[in-house]
Amino acid sequence: MEEEKLAAIxxxxxxxxxxxxxxxxxxxxxxxxxxxRLLYAEGGIVHVFTETKHWYLPARFYMxxxxxxxxxxxxTSSRIPLYxxxxxxxxxxxxxxxxxxxxxxxxxVREMFLFAQDWSGGVSKTADYSKYCLLRAMMAIIPxxxxxxxxxxxxxxxxxxxxxxxxxxxxxxxxxxxxxxEQIAARFGMSSRSLSRLFKDDMGISYIRFLRAIRIAKALxxxxxxSYSILEIAxxxxxxxxxxFSNIFTRVTGIRPSIYMAKINEYKQ
Numbered sequence: 001m002e003e004e005k006l007a008a009i010x011x012x013x014x015x016x017x018x019x020x021x022x023x024x025x026x027x028x029x030x031x032x033x034x035x036x037r038l039l040y041a042e043g044g045i046v047h048v049f050t051e052t053k054h055w056y057l058p059a060r061f062y063m064x065x066x067x068x069x070x071x072x073x074x075x076t077s078s079r080i081p082l083y084x085x086x087x088x089x090x091x092x093x094x095x096x097x098x099x100x101x102x103x104x105x106x107x108x109v110r111e112m113f114l115f116a117q118d119w120s121g122g123v124s125k126t127a128d129y130s131k132y133c134l135l136r137a138m139m140a141i142i143p144x145x146x147x148x149x150x151x152x153x154x155x156x157x158x159x160x161x162x163x164x165x166x167x168x169x170x171x172x173x174x175x176x177x178x179x180x181x182e183q184i185a186a187r188f189g190m191s192s193r194s195l196s197r198l199f200k201d202d203m204g205i206s207y208i209r210f211l212r213a214i215r216i217a218k219a220l221x222x223x224x225x226x227s228y229s230i231l232e233i234a235x236x237x238x239x240x241x242x243x244x245f246s247n248i249f250t251r252v253t254g255i256r257p258s259i260y261m262a263k264i265n266e267y268k269q
Contacts, residue, residue, distance in 0.1 A: 002027075009086050010034040014122030016135040017086040023075040026082070030072045035086040036097070037065040038142070039073075040105060040113045043080040045221040048073055050100055054158040056217040059224035060263065062109070063102045064142070066093075071100075083113050087139055094143040102155070104255075104263075109145055112138050156213045157203035163188065164202050167195070171211060175218045178238045181207045215239070216252045223261050230257050 009017045010033055017035065023044055039046065040062040048055040048063060050071045057063045059080075065071060067089050075082075105113070112134065125132045159165045167188060171179070184207070185195040199207050215237040222233045234245035249257045 006031075008122055011122065014124055015088050015132065016123040018116060018119045018121060018123065019084045019086070020117065020120065021082050021084065023080045023082045026073045026075050028072050028074055030070060032068060032070045033086065034067055036067045036089050038083075038085040038087065039063045039065070040083040040110075041080060042083075043224045044075060045217060045224065046073060046075045046082060048100070049158055052157060053100070053155045055100065055102060055155040056213075056220065057102055058217075058220035060105055060110070061102050062105050062113070063100065064097050065100050066098060069100060081117070083117065085113075085116070085135070085138070087135070090139075097143060100155075103145065106145055109138070109141060112141070156205060156210060160202050161198065164198055168210070168214070172214055172218075175215060176236050176238050178240070179211075211238075212248055212252060216249055219245070219249060219257070220253075220260075223257070230261065233257075 005019065008014065009019065023041065023046055026046070039048070039057060041057055041059055043059045045059070046057040046063075048057055048065070048071055050065075050069060055063065116131070116134065119131060123131045123135060159168055167184060170187070171184070181195055182192045185192040188195070190198075196207060199205060199210060203210065219233050219237045222228055222236060228236070230246070231242050234240075234242050237245070239245035239248070246257055249255075249260075253260070
């Protein structure tokens with residue numbers, strides 16, 4: 001059945017295909033579609049792995065994955081809707097949509113996603129004209145609301161070596177701990193210099209930058225739960241001072257944590 005659905009998604013007879021799911025039902029297999037894919041999550045956080053990068057898709061954001069991009073999805077979030085739309089790409093696509101990217105959804109785009117929440121399967125002009133029109137409108141609006149200035153930079157290179165992947169998994173599992181590179185290196189039987197070089201050679205970023213990225217990603221996930229104050233979230237992701245967390249969060253995301261939480265709460269009302 002799954003193979004039939006994958007074939008239908010790429011079928012030329014459909015201009016669009018809709019395949020919504022819950023994040024706890026994500027299949028972690030690798031995908032590569034002939035259509036572009038748009039993902040939108042109402043809560044939690046979805047991890048999107050391309051061949052070279054690890055992306056974090058937080059609540060109220062959407063991700064554009066161009067056609068013929070190899071990727072797979074993962075999530076540790078609970079039963080939260082993940083909206084999934086597939087589009088035939090036009091010949092002249094805006095450059096910002098020629099590569100994977102994440103954007104904050106505005107009210108109009110979000111309402112369009114939610115309006116189609118009960119739809120599923122292939123959509124063509126002849127068989128489903130009203131659905132076709134809305135999805136064409138969505139396709140027309142997305143480039144205008146996907147400015148490079150508004151792109152959400154929550155991604156980093158994905159570790160290639162298994163040793164560094166083990167380090168990444170350990171850091172993610174102990175995100176509330178303020179580990180130094182010396183402590184992590186010792187745990188994995190390396191010198192701090194060797195581990196630092198491994199990060200640079202494998203991912204092109206420093207240990208500190210990687211740790212900062214996964215901490216902020218976890219903070220975004222906790223914010224979407226709407227159960228903690230900003231100070232509690234800062235403590236849960238390894239920051240002892242609210243000011244340090246706020247500054248880092250703003251530097252990484254371009255949005256102050258208080259503003260982001262206010263937008264999350266606004267959507268939940």
